[in-house]
């Protein structure tokens with residue numbers, strides 16, 4: 007087991023509303039995310055997360071799953087320190103209260119304070135445009151950098167156990183942190199490998 011200093015996790019998006027591009031012209035049309043349609047894995051994953059975490063974990067989720075995530079993380083031993091809002095500054099699809107945010111649970115094992123004193127719990131970072139997205143759920147590196155900078159030091163290890171495009175790894179690399187990314191899809195693993203091998207935190 008690596009001596010994990012701090013962890014950033016990004017998964018558990020929607021549950022009830024599996025993330026899938028609706029427009030037929032979208033490059034992600036018919037692309038779904040493995041295991042995003044059920045949360046059977048959540049209790050065991052939460053325990054494992056608690057086992058390897060040094061102190062802090064960030065978990066991205068949607069409004070319909072945030073309760074279940076909080077329940078299982080608490081059962082695993084974490085304290086819920088905060089629930090942050092990622093304001094995407096970009097209207098998602100739909101006709102009715104179109105989605106423009108994601109939630110980020112801040113779970114801790116012991117005490118934690120951010121390095122900056124004036125940080126809001128609403129983080130406004132524009133979502134990547136569809137043209138630039140390499141993964142349907144890709145997070146902006148600038149957003150991940152805020153979380154990593156605020157909770158780790160140079161040389162610490164950042165883990166993303168659902169690393170997708172490797173955005174968390176790229177952000178960690180840019181900030182001089184070590185990183186571990188775990189991803190089911192070989193294609194996304196390769197993407198993350200290229201992205202970090204050349205230091206392209208894009």
Ligand SMILES: C[S@@+](CC[C@H](N)C(=O)[O-])C[C@H]1O[C@@H](n2cnc3c(N)ncnc32)[C@H](O)[C@@H]1O
Pocket residue numbers: 016017018019039040041141143144145146167168169170171172173174188189190191194
């Ligand atoms: C929400 S996406 C993560 C997106 C990523 N944060 C980014 O910025 O690109 C979740 C990822 O977890 C992967 N995944 C699903 N089940 C997994 C498993 N059991 N182990 C590892 N990765 C898994 C999916 O293939 C998907 O790429």
